Amino acid sequence: EAGVTQSPTHLIKTRGQQATLRCSPISGHTSVYWYQQALGLGLQFLLWYDEGEERNRGNFPPRFSGRQFPNYSSELNVNALELEDSALYLCATPPAGRPGTDTQYFGPGTRLTVL
Amino acid sequence: RKEVEQDPGPFNVPEGATVAFNCTYSNSASQSFFWYRQDCRKEPKLLMSVYSSGNEDGRFTAQLNRASQYISLLIRDSKLSDSATYLCVVILHSGGYQKVTFGTGTKLQVIP
Numbered sequence: 001e002a003g004v005t006q007s008p009t010h011l012i013k014t015r016g017q018q019a020t021l022r023c024s025p026i027s028g029h030t031s032v033y034w035y036q037q038a039l040g041l042g043l044q045f046l047l048w049y050d051e052g053e054e055r056n057r058g059n060f061p062p063r064f065s066g067r068q069f070p071n072y073s074s075e076l077n078v079n080a081l082e083l084e085d086s087a088l089y090l091c092a093t094p095p096a097g098r099p100g101t102d103t104q105y106f107g108p109g110t111r112l113t114v115l
Numbered sequence: 116r117k118e119v120e121q122d123p124g125p126f127n128v129p130e131g132a133t134v135a136f137n138c139t140y141s142n143s144a145s146q147s148f149f150w151y152r153q154d155c156r157k158e159p160k161l162l163m164s165v166y167s168s169g170n171e172d173g174r175f176t177a178q179l180n181r182a183s184q185y186i187s188l189l190i191r192d193s194k195l196s197d198s199a200t201y202l203c204v205v206i207l208h209s210g211g212y213q214k215v216t217f218g219t220g221t222k223l224q225v226i227p
Contacts, residue, residue, distance in 0.1 A: 033215065042119075042202070042219035043159070056214070090158055104215070106158035 004093055004107035012113045013081050021076040021110045023091035031055075031094055032074040033104060034066060038087040046089075049074050078112070086114045116141050119205050121218035128225055132193050136221045138203030139185040147206040148179055148186045152199045153220065159202055162188075193225045 005024045013019050025032050034046040045058040049068035063079040078085055088111050092104040121138045128134045140148075148165035163170060165177040165186045176189040186203055200220040207214040 035217075043217035045215050045217075088156075105161065109158050111156075 004091060004105055006089075006091055006107035006110050008110060009108070010111045010113070012115065014115050015081055015083060017081050019078045019081060019085075019112055021078075021089050021112070022073065023076070023107055024073040025091075025093040026105070029093040030072050032068060032072065033092045034074070034076050035090045035092065036060075036087045037090060037109075038084070043090065047076065081114045083114050086112060088112075118142060119203060119216045119218040121203055121221045123219060123221060125222040125224050128193050128223070130193055130195060130225055130227055132225075133189065133191045134193055134223065135187055135189045136201055136203075136223075137185050137187050138205075138218050138221075139183075140205045140216075141184070142205070142207055143181075143184060144209075145184075145205045145207045147208075148177075149204040149206075150175075150177055150186070150188050151202040151204060151217075153202055154199050159217075162201070190223075193223075195225050195227065198223055198225045 004026060007022045011019055023032055031050040033048050035043040036046055037043045046060055046064060047066050048056040052068050066074060066076045068074045076089060088109045090106050090109045092106045094104055119140050126134055150162040151159035152162045153159040163172050163175060163177050165179045167179050169178045174191045178187045188201060190197055200222045202220045203218040205216050
């Protein structure tokens, strides 16, 4: 089965702009988790979507938002970009049919650079 | 105190050596634990789950010590290809959702 996919691979924006990142989970998976991995920091949990709803949110300002579509793909939107938003953004899904399972498989990530 | 802490390393070890990493967590109610491997500029990949009884996968052994609130990863007979950053993950289930916390990772460099 195809893995988790993310687009774009790289994204370059300037301060104040908006960024939209996309994630498609493995077919049949309903949960999508978003993480931010900034240089020198660990993965920070951003958002969790399941069955089209936001289930949980990490400690990030409201300008980080997202949504999940009926086909379970997801978008992460970052408004009013700041330099410190430069990071690798990863999405992950647990195995199909087991949304409560803890194991997560990651997409390749989108590297966002804010100039 | 951080919720999950790891020694950032780097751990520089010769090929064939045995190396161990620890990861401590602060919330005693944490329920699930994992080790991930992350290569430079790549996404994390699941290495193994960690159980109280300990589990082994080839050269890799993971242990959980609930009393002292840490998990460990032991790598025997290190290979050059083991060079990577190893992330521990601690999951807490609460109110119908799970809180996933990653450590900042321990960098391993296996040298010839």
